[in-house]
Amino acid sequence: MATNTELERSPERRLLAAARRLFYRHGIGVTGVAELCAAAGVSKRTLYELYGSKDGLVAAYLAELAERPTPLEEPLDRDDLTPRQRLLALFDRPTRPGLRGCPFHNAGVELPAADHPARATIRAHKEAFRADLARTARAAGAADPDGLAGQLLVLFEGANALLATLGAAAAFDPAHAAADVLLAAAIR
Amino acid sequence: MATNTELERSPERRLLAAARRLFYRHGIGVTGVAELCAAAGVSKRTLYELYGSKDGLVAAYLAELAERPTPLEEPLDRDDLTPRQRLLALFDRPTRPGLRGCPFHNAGVELPAADHPARATIRAHKEAFRADLARTARAAGAADPDGLAGQLLVLFEGANALLATLGAAAAFDPAHAAADVLLAAAIR
Numbered sequence: 016m017a018t019n020t021e022l023e024r025s026p027e028r029r030l031l032a033a034a035r036r037l038f039y040r041h042g043i044g045v046t047g048v049a050e051l052c053a054a055a056g057v058s059k060r061t062l063y064e065l066y067g068s069k070d071g072l073v074a075a076y077l078a079e080l081a082e083r084p085t086p087l088e089e090p091l092d093r094d095d096l097t098p099r100q101r102l103l104a105l106f107d108r109p110t111r112p113g114l115r116g117c118p119f120h121n122a123g124v125e126l127p128a129a130d131h132p133a134r135a136t137i138r139a140h141k142e143a144f145r146a147d148l149a150r151t152a153r154a155a156g157a158a159d160p161d162g163l164a165g166q167l168l169v170l171f172e173g174a175n176a177l178l179a180t181l182g183a184a185a186a187f188d189p190a191h192a193a194a195d196v197l198l199a200a201a202i203r
Numbered sequence: 204m205a206t207n208t209e210l211e212r213s214p215e216r217r218l219l220a221a222a223r224r225l226f227y228r229h230g231i232g233v234t235g236v237a238e239l240c241a242a243a244g245v246s247k248r249t250l251y252e253l254y255g256s257k258d259g260l261v262a263a264y265l266a267e268l269a270e271r272p273t274p275l276e277e278p279l280d281r282d283d284l285t286p287r288q289r290l291l292a293l294f295d296r297p298t299r300p301g302l303r304g305c306p307f308h309n310a311g312v313e314l315p316a317a318d319h320p321a322r323a324t325i326r327a328h329k330e331a332f333r334a335d336l337a338r339t340a341r342a343a344g345a346a347d348p349d350g351l352a353g354q355l356l357v358l359f360e361g362a363n364a365l366l367a368t369l370g371a372a373a374a375f376d377p378a379h380a381a382a383d384v385l386l387a388a389a390i391r
Contacts, residue, residue, distance in 0.1 A: 042313050044232015115315060123368050124312040125230050127303060141368050165377030166384075173361025180311050180329050189353030193385055196354075200384045 027065055029055040034076040039118050043073055043125045073122065074132040080118055081140050086111055087175055091147055098155035102148070102198060105171055106191035108183050116175040144168065156202050163201040170194055215253055217243040222264040227306050231261055231313045261310065262320040268306055269328050274299055275363060279335055286343035287386060290336070293359055294379035296371050304363040332356065344390050351389040358382055 024032075033054035037046045048069050052059050066072040084092060090104035115121065119140045126133055148171075149164035157163040170190050177186035212220075221242035225234045236257050240247050254260040272280060278292035303309065307328045314321055336359075337352035345351040358378050365374035 040315070042232065042315055044230065044313055116312070120364055120368065121312045124304070124309045125232055127228065127230055127367065138368055141365070162377070162380065165373075166381035169358055169361035169365060169374065169378045169381060171361065172364045173357035173359065176308055176360045176364040177329070177357060179315065180308065180326055185353075186357065189350070190357045192350065193354035193357060193381070196388045197381055197384055200388070 026057045077136040106194045108187040214245045265324045296375040
């Protein structure tokens with residue numbers, strides 16, 4: 016139907032949209048090429064022509080995700096908050112349904128092979144987020160911004176990881192309390 | 204060869220040993236039934252007779268793992284340390300090669316379906332570890348043992364998660380520094 020926005024987009028856009036939805040929600044391993052193609056409304060031949068392989072689509076999916084913050088990283092960009100408040104807001108309990116932690120970390124768990132084309136993207140994303148944390152920690156007046164950034168990255172990664180196992184409250188409430196203690200110790 | 208210990212064990216033991224090695228190292232999704240059977244030296248028919256399906260073997264793999272601490276959890280049981288030292292030792296940089304975080308968390312990332320037989324085991328393991336942390340925090344004299352346990356669980360989960368992406372030093376050194384701050388704030 017020509018009026019359907021989803022169908023009007025290019026096969027690339029439709030495949031990436033299907034990848035974002037299915038890889039994040041169900042996992043990369045369990046999502047087959049047939050399911051991706053059916054969700055995107057393209058043929059398998061089109062997928063292979065565009066991305067070479069499922070691994071190629073996985074790499075493109077992560078490269079596109081790397082262009083903007085993940086939903087759980089968004090509080091770090093809030094301009095209605097002070098730098099210190101932004102660092103703490105990362106640990107507010109998320110309310111958006113269907114969150115299952117960090118898509119980069121999740122992909123890393125499923126794709127441990129050192130030569131997978133997605134691994135450099137995963138590592139670069141974590142390093143870039145750590146640099147954002149350090150910039151914000153510096154703006155917040157931390158005595159050792161890199162040290163505080165490293166601590167908050169571990170805490171953020173842990174809350175993301177536990178979100179899928181224990182739910183948002185059990186993962187983010189203790190992380191928020193810990194972030195409060197770490198910020199108080201690092202910013203005089 | 205009858206002298207090979209691996210081959211002398213029962214098909215169940217050999218399949219579980221292959222699952223421990225391959226699921227943890229390479230991931231659950233990418234490890235196929237054929238690869239598991241080849242590594243264990245059993246037929247596919249034997250696998251299906253014993254476990255019903257690959258999902259059944261995954262559930263048995265996690266149930267067996269749940270019988271003892273994971274390598275990264277072991278410091279919590281060290282009887283040469285005080286309770287407070289045990290809590291901090293969880294964040295010593297691990298030296299064992301091939302570690303790729305928590306096998307329960309990793310399985311949870313790959314198996315998000317709420318009705319997968321492994322999910323209850325994953326959740327129960329995290330809750331049991333949190334209870335161990337709270338017991339140790341109480342023995343260490345924490346004013347709010349459950350609160351401290353929740354904070355340390357997030358931090359531990361984060362170090363486990365980052366281990367695979369950034370390596371042991373980048374994951375555990377900042378986690379150790381953060382644990383030190385959290386312990387000092389929680390134990391007067």
